[in-house]
Amino acid sequence: MDMNDFQELYASESREHLDILNDALLTLENDPENMEMINESFRAAHTLKGMAGTMGFERVSRLAHAMENILDLLRNGEIEVNTEVINLLFRSIDTLELLSSNPDEVEDLDELITELKSFLEIRKIKADNEEQEFVSFSSQEDVDFDLSDDELKIISDNPGNPMIIRIELEDDCVFKSLRADMVFESLEEYGELIKANPAIDKIRKEELDEIFQILFLTIETEEIIAQSLNNISEIEEIEITVVDEIEQLEDISQPEEKEEDVAGLEDNKSDQTNSKKNTNVKSLSKRLKANNTIRVDVERLDSLMNLVAELVIKRTQVESVGESYNLDELNKKLKPLSKVTTELQNSVMEMRMVPISLVFNRFPRLVRDLAQDLDKDINLVIEGEETELDRTIIDEIGDPLVHMVRNAIGHGIEDPDERERLGKDREGLIKLSAFHEGNNVVIQIQDDGQGIEPELIKKKAIEKGVVTLSELESMSDEEIINLIFAAGFSTNEEVNDVSGRGVGMDVVKNKIESLSGSVDIESKVGKGSTFTMKLPLTLSIIQGFLIKVADQKYVIPLESIQEIVDVNPDDVQTIRQEEVIHRRGSVIPLISLYDKLNKEEPDQAKQEISTVIVGVGNDYYGLMADSIIGQQEVVIKRINDLSGNLEKIAGGAILGDGSIALIINVEEITTS
Amino acid sequence: MVKTILVVDDAQFMRTMLKKLIEENGYEVADEAVNGQEAVEKYKEVDPDLVTMDITMPKMDGIEAIREIMDYDPNADIIVCSAMGQKPMVVESLEVGAKDFIVKPIKPEKVKDSLNNILG
Numbered sequence: 001m002d003m004n005d006f007q008e009l010y011a012s013e014s015r016e017h018l019d020i021l022n023d024a025l026l027t028l029e030n031d032p033e034n035m036e037m038i039n040e041s042f043r044a045a046h047t048l049k050g051m052a053g054t055m056g057f058e059r060v061s062r063l064a065h066a067m068e069n070i071l072d073l074l075r076n077g078e079i080e081v082n083t084e085v086i087n088l089l090f091r092s093i094d095t096l097e098l099l100s101s102n103p104d105e106v107e108d109l110d111e112l113i114t115e116l117k118s119f120l121e122i123r124k125i126k127a128d129n130e131e132q133e134f135v136s137f138s139s140q141e142d143v144d145f146d147l148s149d150d151e152l153k154i155i156s157d158n159p160g161n162p163m164i165i166r167i168e169l170e171d172d173c174v175f176k177s178l179r180a181d182m183v184f185e186s187l188e189e190y191g192e193l194i195k196a197n198p199a200i201d202k203i204r205k206e207e208l209d210e211i212f213q214i215l216f217l218t219i220e221t222e223e224i225i226a227q228s229l230n231n232i233s234e235i236e237e238i239e240i241t242v243v244d245e246i247e248q249l250e251d252i253s254q255p256e257e258k259e260e261d262v263a264g265l266e267d268n269k270s271d272q273t274n275s276k277k278n279t280n281v282k283s284l285s286k287r288l289k290a291n292n293t294i295r296v297d298v299e300r301l302d303s304l305m306n307l308v309a310e311l312v313i314k315r316t317q318v319e320s321v322g323e324s325y326n327l328d329e330l331n332k333k334l335k336p337l338s339k340v341t342t343e344l345q346n347s348v349m350e351m352r353m354v355p356i357s358l359v360f361n362r363f364p365r366l367v368r369d370l371a372q373d374l375d376k377d378i379n380l381v382i383e384g385e386e387t388e389l390d391r392t393i394i395d396e397i398g399d400p401l402v403h404m405v406r407n408a409i410g411h412g413i414e415d416p417d418e419r420e421r422l423g424k425d426r427e428g429l430i431k432l433s434a435f436h437e438g439n440n441v442v443i444q445i446q447d448d449g450q451g452i453e454p455e456l457i458k459k460k461a462i463e464k465g466v467v468t469l470s471e472l473e474s475m476s477d478e479e480i481i482n483l484i485f486a487a488g489f490s491t492n493e494e495v496n497d498v499s500g501r502g503v504g505m506d507v508v509k510n511k512i513e514s515l516s517g518s519v520d521i522e523s524k525v526g527k528g529s530t531f532t533m534k535l536p537l538t539l540s541i542i543q544g545f546l547i548k549v550a551d552q553k554y555v556i557p558l559e560s561i562q563e564i565v566d567v568n569p570d571d572v573q574t575i576r577q578e579e580v581i582h583r584r585g586s587v588i589p590l591i592s593l594y595d596k597l598n599k600e601e602p603d604q605a606k607q608e609i610s611t612v613i614v615g616v617g618n619d620y621y622g623l624m625a626d627s628i629i630g631q632q633e634v635v636i637k638r639i640n641d642l643s644g645n646l647e648k649i650a651g652g653a654i655l656g657d658g659s660i661a662l663i664i665n666v667e668e669i670t671t672s
Numbered sequence: 673m674v675k676t677i678l679v680v681d682d683a684q685f686m687r688t689m690l691k692k693l694i695e696e697n698g699y700e701v702a703d704e705a706v707n708g709q710e711a712v713e714k715y716k717e718v719d720p721d722l723v724t725m726d727i728t729m730p731k732m733d734g735i736e737a738i739r740e741i742m743d744y745d746p747n748a749d750i751i752v753c754s755a756m757g758q759k760p761m762v763v764e765s766l767e768v769g770a771k772d773f774i775v776k777p778i779k780p781e782k783v784k785d786s787l788n789n790i791l792g
Binding site for chain 2: 017061231
């Protein structure tokens with residue numbers, strides 16, 4: 001059997017078990033009596049051990065085994081949950097994770113296993129210092145039965161033939177004594193067991209090698225006996241010798257036994273007192289149900305997605321033929337087809353959706369560790385972890401989220417004493433939440449810490465040359481706070497290993513924007529900050545509006561469009577050298593796409609200006625186009641920005657007639 | 673007729689592995705169950721010729737499941753899948769009616785022998 005077939009399954013399932021372990025330990029730390037969590041973590045370690053063993057991942061298996069042993073003691077109440085054991089188990093989980101991601105980086109595995117074992121040994125010896133070490137027993141090839149008078153009497157008084165049954169077990173048989181027991185049980189149906197070598201009580205204590213022999217008295221033939229043993233697994237060989245004369249049996253010698261001294265281990269009673277807990281991490285994460293699911297490689301889904309995308313393009317091409325030649329019959333027949341492709345596309349997209357809990361699940365542990373390092377009390381609340389997002393996005397947002405949560409703990413939440421002085425709860429709150437909003441998923445990180453002081457940001461921004469004084473004057477507090485996302489800005493006084501890591505918030509922002517998302521901050525001094533990320537539900541196919549500018553087609557994503565209006569040139573006013581229109585009581589600046597896209601503007605004045613009004617944040621802008629073609633579903637194709645001039649373009653799309661349209665990056669085009 | 677087997681294990685990995693081995697040896701997987709409770713229900717539902725039963729599982733462990741299955745069908749053939757270090761549990765399983773045991777990490781040869789011993 002080819003183990004590679006199981007590699008993927010192993011990877012994803014072991015990942016799940018590691019998550020279970022992590023969660024269970026976090027809960028245990030706060031609720032040491034929680035038997036359910038102990039059992040659950042025991043099962044997870046146990047399963048991991050088995051899976052890794054089967055795959056031949058010896059290192060993972062060994063470590064999981066060592067963990068299992070400790071969890072077993074916890075389960076039996078032989079040791080109690082304390083910080084020492086929890087930390088040891090967390091370290092083990094980290095190592096297990098590393099073993100599956102970067103096995104080469106694991107250096108202290110043996111050290112860790114030794115530590116786990118000695119932890120175990122100390123407790124075990126304490127609990128049961130009478131337990132004996134395994135004593136090896138050398139089996140003898142010769143038939144050696146030391147028969148007592150009673151035994152000889154049984155043989156001579158009962159009918160049947162004595163026979164010596166020599167059983168050889170497979171050398172990798174694990175519970176040899178159990179196999180021997182099964183042999184005994186099976187034999188008892190046919191006659192009497194007189195004696196075994198090694199002795200039966202020794203066999204029961206696993207004191208045997210592969211070979212054992214039984215002196216057996218039966219009226220059955222040796223064939224029948226051999227057959228009765230045939231159904232027992234792991235037997236390598238059965239050899240039956242019928243004994244003709246009892247005298248043969250009397251000439252025997254005592255089998256030799258070797259005793260080994262068990263080295264007494266000193267009872268190193270270590271401090272087991274529960275140390276003060278300074279973290280309280282609540283995780284409401286629900287686990288994915290293992291039932292009714294199948295696992296599919298993301299790459300396969302991606303390729304399916306691409307195929308569906310191609311299908312959509314082809315469908316649109318056929319549709320455009322029908323339209324240009326006015327083939328009513330064809331158009332009619334195409335309607336159901338387009339329904340099917342749309343549904344197909346939705347189904348594939350749904351398949352790519354995974355709950356954000358995949359990302360959120362790592363936070364309880366992260367927050368716990370950070371809180372411990374920084375001596376802060378943190379209550380982490382997670383909401384909406386069932387919210388689904390495209391797999392690609394899930395894979396990408398992990399790091400930015402971690403960075404922001406680190407920031408919130410490192411800079412947002414005050415020390416417990418400080419918080420008390422300010423009349424706040426000693427325990428700081430960090431809320432991680434996700435929810436749907438239209439075609440977007442919103443992820444928020446809220447803290448009730450000290451907030452961001454705009455004056456500090458101003459000072460820093462000037463120092464770093466991010467803005468000029470005059471620019472600052474016209475900025476609102478909100479805009480000022482959002483300066484922390486500007487390139488080259490970092491509020492950190494010094495780079496520490498908590499929130500520093502040499503990555504600024506600008507990197508976070510770039511990452512989010514590369515996913516067609518946006519991020520901003522709201523902050524109130526003394527009250528806390530909220531980081532809000534908006535991400536598209538899915539990346540590959542969008543609903544867009546097709547417009548034409550200078551004979552080139554462009555797509556504006558439907559989600560940014562507020563409305564489409566034809567503007568009479570007479571209604572356009574000029575305020576501070578900006579062209580604006582009034583619309584429902586607000587002033588909307590007009591943006592010339594010719595200008596933004598570096599096209600030469602035609603001279604002739606138009607009767608009506610086709611204008612697409614788009615919303616960016618809380619502001620509206622009117623994008624002026626030559627003409628509006630209509631709504632269309634387009635498949636985004638990434639464009640490699642080799643020239644570095646494409647920030648105003650979010651991607652390309654192939655249209656039904658085979659022509660190419662460029663997707664406008666609304667945010668860039670309205671702000672730059 | 674092809675003999676059918678109910679595979680009981682809480683780890684999908686193990687179920688998949690066993691399923692493959694079962695099929696390679698010319699048997700058929702009647703159904704899969706992820707805990708003891710489901711095993712008992714599915715046993716009644718699909719009436720398999722054999723059950724492979726994991727021991728450590730949530731909700732209801734394998735030993736209890738063997739007990740309940742044997743109560744329902746005293747002729748049930750059950751192979752218990754244990755891990756190293758679970759000897760007492762294997763003893764108990766055999767006592768309550770399991771016909772054989774295999775030890776994880778499972779070895780294809782051993783699974784084959786055990787299946788053939790009981791079904792062959």
